[in-house]
Amino acid sequence: MATHPDNLRARLEERGELLEATRLRYRALEKMLRAFFWKDRVRANLELLREVALAQPQVDTTLDAVARRAAVEGWPRRSAPMVLLAEVARLRGAVAAAVERRLIAKQKPALLGEALLKLEEEVLDAGPLLGRRLWIQAVEILPRNLQELRAACAAGEVFERVFKRPAAEGALPFDAVEADEVRRALLVADKALEALWSRLERFDGTGRVSAFLEKRMKRAPVRPPRSGPELLLHAAFWHDLARARLRALLESRLSPVMPREEEWPELLGWLVVREGSARVGLPTSEVLSEGRAGLLEVAAEVAALSRARPVGPWNEEAAWVRLWTAAQRAKSETGADAERLRESLRLFIRLRGQGQTPARLFSSGRPELAGLPGGQTGREPEDLPGLVQRAREAAGQPRTGRVSG
Numbered sequence: 001m002a003t004h005p006d007n008l009r010a011r012l013e014e015r016g017e018l019l020e021a022t023r024l025r026y027r028a029l030e031k032m033l034r035a036f037f038w039k040d041r042v043r044a045n046l047e048l049l050r051e052v053a054l055a056q057p058q059v060d061t062t063l064d065a066v067a068r069r070a071a072v073e074g075w076p077r078r079s080a081p082m083v084l085l086a087e088v089a090r091l092r093g094a095v096a097a098a099v100e101r102r103l104i105a106k107q108k109p110a111l112l113g114e115a116l117l118k119l120e121e122e123v124l125d126a127g128p129l130l131g132r133r134l135w136i137q138a139v140e141i142l143p144r145n146l147q148e149l150r151a152a153c154a155a156g157e158v159f160e161r162v163f164k165r166p167a168a169e170g171a172l173p174f175d176a177v178e179a180d181e182v183r184r185a186l187l188v189a190d191k192a193l194e195a196l197w198s199r200l201e202r203f204d205g206t207g208r209v210s211a212f213l214e215k216r217m218k219r220a221p222v223r224p225p226r227s228g229p230e231l232l233l234h235a236a237f238w239h240d241l242a243r244a245r246l247r248a249l250l251e252s253r254l255s256p257v258m259p260r261e262e263e264w265p266e267l268l269g270w271l272v273v274r275e276g277s278a279r280v281g282l283p284t285s286e287v288l289s290e291g292r293a294g295l296l297e298v299a300a301e302v303a304a305l306s307r308a309r310p311v312g313p314w315n316e317e318a319a320w321v322r323l324w325t326a327a328q329r330a331k332s333e334t335g336a337d338a339e340r341l342r343e344s345l346r347l348f349i350r351l352r353g354q355g356q357t358p359a360r361l362f363s364s365g366r367p368e369l370a371g372l373p374g375g376q377t378g379r380e381p382e383d384l385p386g387l388v389q390r391a392r393e394a395a396g397q398p399r400t401g402r403v404s405g
Contacts, residue, residue, distance in 0.1 A: 015062045016081065019088050022059050025052050026091035033098035042123050047143040049120055052095070054145070056113030063089060124203040134212045135229065141203045142228030148195040149231055155189035156235035158182060159242035172272060173245070179272045182242070183265040189239045196232055256340040257299035262287050267296070274300065278322060281329075294329020298341055298384060301326060320392045327384035338384070345387040349394050 029052055032041040042049060066085055069075075075082050092112070099115045100108065104122055109115040124141060142149060158181050167173040174182060200210045213229060217236040225234040250259045250267060259267055266287055273280050278301075282293040301323040330338065381387055 015066060016084070018055075018059065018062055019066075019084050022052075022055065023084065023088050023091060025055075026088065026095050030091060030094045030098055033095070033102055038102065039123055039126060042119070043140050046120060046123075046140060047145050049116055050143055050145050053113045053116035053120070054147075056111070056116070059088075059092070060112075063092070121203075134209050137204070137209050138200075138213060138229040139227050141200055141209065142196070142232055144228045144231060146196070146199075146228065148192040148199070149228060149235075151188050152192035152196060152235035152239070153225075153231050155185035155192065156238040158185040159189075159238040163238070163242050163245050172249070172275060174268075174272070176269065176272045179268040182246075183268050186242075186265055189235065193232075193236060193239060253303055254296060254299040255303050256344050257296060257337045259296065263292075263296075271300075278304070278319075281326070291330050291333040294326050294331075295333045295338060295341065297326035298323060298330055298388075299337075302341065302344055320388070324385055324388045324392070327388045330384050333384075342382070342384065342387055345384075345391050348391050349387070351394070 025048060028045075028048060032038060032045060032048075035041050063085065066081070070082060070085065096112050096115070099112065099119055102122075103115065103119055105118060109118055162174050162178050162182055165173075172179075197210065200213070201207075204210050213233065217233045217240070219233075219237070221230075221234045221237060225231045246264055246268075250264065250271075253271055254267075266285055267282075270280070270282050282288065282297050282300075284290050284293050288296070301319065305319065330341075381390060
C-alpha cells in the first residue's frame with residue numbers, strides 16, 4: 001500500500017535536508033557557470049564550489065537510495081519528496097554539463113566531485129586579473145572550507161588554549177589530558193600547514209602572496225579570524241609559538257640531549273607521568289628504539305638532578321638506581337647526544353661531587369669547573385653504566401662495585 005504523501009517527507013529523514021541544501025547549491029553554481037564572466041564569479045565563490053564537490057559523493061549515494069526506495073514503495077510522482085528528487089537530479093545534470101563545457105583538460109574526470117575540484121584548479125591556475133591585491137588573491141586561494149584549513153584551525157585552538165595561559169616557573173604547562181591533545185595537535189598541524197603552504201606555492205605563481213602571509217604570521221592575532229588567510233595566520237602563529245615553548249621545555253627537561261622533533265609527541269605524555277612517578281620508564285615505539293629511550297631516560301634523570309635541590313621526600317639511592325638502569329638501556333647508543341651525556345657525567349666525576357648534595361650535580365656552568373685538568377682522577381670508563389657508577393661513587397656513595405637494583 002502506498003505511503004500517504006503527508007508522511008513521505010518525514011520518511012526522508014535527514015536525507016531531505018541534504019537534498020534541500022544541494023538544490024540551493026546546484027542552482028547557485030549552475031547560474032555562475034552560465035555567466036559570461038564565469039571565472040570571476042567562480043573565483044569569488046570558491047567555497048561554494050568546494051562545498052558542492054566535497055558533498056557530491058554523499059549526494060550521489062542519497063539520490064540512488066531515495067530513488068530505489070520510492071520505486072519499491074510506490075511514492076506518488078507529484079508528492080513533495082519526488083518533486084525534490086527530480087529537481088535535484090535535473091540540476092545535477094545541468095551542473096555536470098556546465099562543468100564539462102568549462103573544463104579545459106583533455107582528460108576530464110568522470111565523477112562530478114572530482115571534475116569540480118579540477119575546475120577549481122584551472123580557475124586558480126588562470127590567475128587573477130592585473131591589479132588584484134595580494135589579500136584578495138589569498139582569499140581566493142584559501143577558501144574557508146578547505147579540509148586542511150579546518151584541521152590546522154582545530155590544532156591551533158588546542159595550542160592557544162594550552163600555551164596562552166601563564167604557567168608556574170619550572171612546571172609543565174599541561175596535564176596528562178592536555179598533553180595528549182597537544183601530541184595529536186602537533187601531528188595534525190604539521191601535515192595540514194604543510195599542505196596549505198604547498199597549495200599557496202602551487203597557485204601563487206609570483207610567490208608574492210606566500211611571502212606576504214609568511215611576514216604577517218609572526219604577528220599575534222588581535223581579533224577572531226574570519227577569512228581563509230586569517231584562519232591560516234591564526235593557526236600558523238599558535239603552531240610556531242607552541243613549537244618554541246615545547247622546544248624550550250624539552251631542552252630544559254632533557255639537557256644535554258637534544259630531542260628530535262619527531263620524538264616530541266612521544267615525550268610529552270611521559271614527562272607528565274614522570275612528574276608523579278619518576279620510576280615510570282619511557283616506552284619504545286616506532287620512533288624511539290630501546291637505546292634511544294634509555295638515553296632520554298638518563299638525560300631526564302641528569303637534568304632533574306641538575307636543575308635544583310629536590311623538594312619534599314627524596315631517595316638519593318633510588319635516583320642512582322634509576323640512572324644506572326636507564327644507562328643500561330642506552331649502553332649501545334652512539335652519536336652526539338650520547339657523547340654530550342657522557343661528558344656531563346665525566347665533568348661530575350672530575351668534581352668528585354659535593355658530599356651528598358643532589359642539587360645541580362651535573363651542571364657544566366658551575367664556577368668550580370674553571371681550570372680543572374681533564375685527567376685529574378685517572379681514566380674514566382667510556383660506557384654509560386660505568387660512568388654512572390663512577391659518578392655515584394664520586395657523590396659519596398659506598399663503593400659497592402655495581403649499583404644494585
